[in-house]
């Protein structure tokens with residue numbers, strides 16, 4: 001798709017630019033990145049397009065106008081604001097996720113310390129606290145080692161998270177990638193995965209971890225996804241994998 005766009009699509013692009021630019025501020029506010037590491041993208045509702053940050057640009061300099069509009073092949077849409085700059089080095093990975101997971105509206109990558117430490121060990125985060133059962137419905141899985149810049153990271157994310165309750169994957173030796181129904185939802189998952197990575201690490205440093213029975217994990221997850229919060233919460237737009245599929249995976 002190339003411009004000029006219909007008024008509806010242009011409005012959606014403009015709103016996505018604002019949201020994605022602002023959400024980068026959450027990565028720095030929550031201490032999930034240093035310098036120019038990490039990135040947020042958002043699908044443009046109603047169009048085969050997404051918005052992502054330019055590569056290697058200071059967080060303080062990110063604005064709606066310098067966000068970059070891409071098609072779902074990961075190509076920059078020429079002639080649009082920001083298109084003169086190189087997009088994020090993870091653009092191909094984000095594009096792959098949007099192509100293969102139509103329910104996903106936002107993708108986030110950070111280098112948050114504790115999550116990266118689990119990724120460096122290639123170790124999934126076990127589900128030993130209720131906050132994890134609520135948010136991720138089980139352990140946070142590890143994805144394969146993948147080279148930056150092509151489809152490999154995207155393939156690893158999609159292969160690992162398809163049919164999985166978790167909206168976060170720890171790409172081995174690299175770090176967390178999270179998905180969500182919206183860009184905000186994906187940023188929330190990035191904040192939460194660092195929080196649980198830190199807490200579980202501290203717990204394990206202090207002694208043995210106590211597992212939560214699968215049946216309790218299922219109940220906590222179901223309640224958090226379907227009862228907690230408000231009925232119009234964006235994450236409700238994404239149907240969660242059913243419990244039986246999860247049980248097979250954990251068997």
Ligand SMILES: O=C(CO)[C@@H](O)[C@H](O)COP(=O)(O)O
Nearest residue numbers: 037038039055056088089148
């Ligand atoms: O780890 C990586 C590359 O996967 C990134 O997080 C970079 O650290 C930030 O890259 P840009 O989005 O600025 O290109």
